[in-house]
Amino acid sequence: MFALWSGSTTTGHNGVISNVSDQLAITTGLADDNSFSVSASTFNPEGWDYDNELVDIDVLAADHFNNMVPAGTVIVFTAEGGAIPGSCTTGGLTNPDGACSVQWRSQNPRPFATTLVQCPVPFYGDTNPPCMGTSKTLFDSGINSLLPQPRPGRATITAYAIGEESFVDLNGNGLFDVVDTNSDGVIDIDKGETEPFTDISEAFTDHNEDGFYRKISQSSSLADLLVQPVGSVGEEFVDYNNDGKFNKADGKYTGLLCASGPSLACTDTGLDDNRAQVNIFRNIPIVMSGSTPMIRLVSIDGDTMTKATGIDLMDRTDPLNPIPKGAQTVYLFVSDVNNNTLPYGTKISTSIDNGKLLVPAGGEGYAIASNASNKPLIYAFTIGQEDQPNQKLSGALVVTVKTPKGSPVSVTLNIKDGG
Numbered sequence: 299m300f301a302l303w304s305g306s307t308t309t310g311h312n313g314v315i316s317n318v319s320d321q322l323a324i325t326t327g328l329a330d331d332n333s334f335s336v337s338a339s340t341f342n343p344e345g346w347d348y349d350n351e352l353v354d355i356d357v358l359a360a361d362h363f364n365n366m367v368p369a370g371t372v373i374v375f376t377a378e379g380g381a382i383p384g385s386c387t388t389g390g391l392t393n394p395d396g397a398c399s400v401q402w403r404s405q406n407p408r409p410f411a412t413t414l415v416q417c418p419v420p421f422y423g424d425t426n427p428p429c430m431g432t433s434k435t436l437f438d439s440g441i442n443s444l445l446p447q448p449r450p451g452r453a454t455i456t457a458y459a460i461g462e463e464s465f466v467d468l469n470g471n472g473l474f475d476v477v478d479t480n481s482d483g484v485i486d487i488d489k490g491e492t493e494p495f496t497d498i499s500e501a502f503t504d505h506n507e508d509g510f511y512r513k514i515s516q517s518s519s520l521a522d523l524l525v526q527p528v529g530s531v532g533e534e535f536v537d538y539n540n541d542g543k544f545n546k547a548d549g550k551y552t553g554l555l556c557a558s559g560p561s562l563a564c565t566d567t568g569l570d571d572n573r574a575q576v577n578i579f580r581n582i583p584i585v586m587s588g589s590t591p592m593i594r595l596v597s598i599d600g601d602t603m604t605k606a607t608g609i610d611l612m613d614r615t616d617p618l619n620p621i622p623k624g625a626q627t628v629y630l631f632v633s634d635v636n637n638n639t640l641p642y643g644t645k646i647s648t649s650i651d652n653g654k655l656l657v658p659a660g661g662e663g664y665a666i667a668s669n670a671s672n673k674p675l676i677y678a679f680t681i682g683q684e685d686q687p688n689q690k691l692s693g694a695l696v697v698t699v700k701t702p703k704g705s706p707v708s709v710t711l712n713i714k715d716g717g
């Protein structure tokens with residue numbers, strides 16, 4: 299099915315149109331841009347060190363009227379890392395209406411596996427993840443917490459399908475029209491006197507997740523940015539019109555629902571009434587998470603972050619008369635070897651033999667959920683005095699991090715209190 303579409307030429311996409319059943323070809327049934335949904339069952343499988351970790355990639359498509367597309371709509375996939383089936387087809391025996399799914403699996407290639415991972419700023423001399431620096435503000439902004447590009451371990455998946463751009467049908471005729479917005483009797487298409495529409499570029503795989511195809515703007519009205527970040531060099535586009543070039547958005551409505559009057563406002567592919575199609579697409583990142591936890595226990599005082607060495611629940615200014623200080627909090631910064639999130643299902647557990655763990659509540663731990671974070675995650679641990687003194691002045695909080703398949707890694711914090 300896709301081979302047929304690939305063979306279509308600039309003189310027309312008749313192969314495509316005949317694929318959509320005749321009664322649907324002009325009015326409905328073709329996937330439109332704003333209906334196209336792509337999701338993953340898990341964004342952070344344990345795929346950096348292990349092959350065959352599986353992720354379901356689900357695609358949902360609907361047409362301009364938000365009616366599910368008919369059976370037979372082909373969705374095409376590419377993956378920057380791991381492997382994925384080339385396509386799936388909506389409906390039929392195995393897929394529901396307007397939907398289909400494929401299974402991505404971890405294997406080589408693993409994106410940028412040979413790139414040296416070094417934090418942008420050290421944490422007291424340490425340039426290994428978790429990347430954080432010493433300023434909480436600069437951590438939050440990403441300046442101190444994001445690796446320079448290219449960032450290893452992040453596999454962009456691209457899903458695309460032949461479809462059309464979305465528009466707002468202001469006059470309810472089911473077609474894209476021009477509109478005399480300012481009622482001066484002249485319709486000036488160059489000044490946007492059309493029904494509003496989304497204008498999209500050719501599909502591309504956004505390896506570095508910056509929204510650009512190699513820093514070429516998608517909008518026809520924006521100048522291209524010429525500086526190419528290292529992490530964007532491997533990006534590929536899908537040459538829908540076979541002109542050998544990446545085509546930006548063309549400033550025109552590209553779709554089968556072009557009304558017969560406003561053909562100048564619609565992309566011309568040589569078909570009657572400028573009825574055109576385009577690849578609609580989405581990029582999503584799958585983190586191929588590593589199995590070795592990179593962790594650091596940290597104290598945060600205002601904006602300054604320091605290595606947590608211990609907690610004393612007493613103010614010992616007067617050594618003969620220590621005064622309780624109240625509960626205190628330390629923070630665990632957590633990443634994998636590539637400064638990405640650890641895998642889905644990673645457990646962060648605790649044990650404590652002096653003082654009382656107030657957060658996480660009930661002394662329970664944390665679990666890492668599905669996420670695609672490209673910087674360390676932070677977990678809080680708040681320790682207070684026991685309800686009944688345990689006749690112990692010093693002890694330890696031990697925090698242990700373990701991925702589903704990996705070995706546990708622990709960090710210990712000394713806890714002093716009043717008894």
Ligand SMILES: [Ca+2]
Pocket residue numbers: 466467468469470471472473474475493
């Ligand atoms: Ca209309």
Ligand SMILES: [Ca+2]
Pocket residue numbers: 503504505506507508509510511512513530533
């Ligand atoms: Ca990019």
Ligand SMILES: [Ca+2]
Pocket residue numbers: 500536537538539540541542543544545
């Ligand atoms: Ca092209």
Ligand SMILES: [Ca+2]
Pocket residue numbers: 463496497498547548549550551552565
């Ligand atoms: Ca367009």
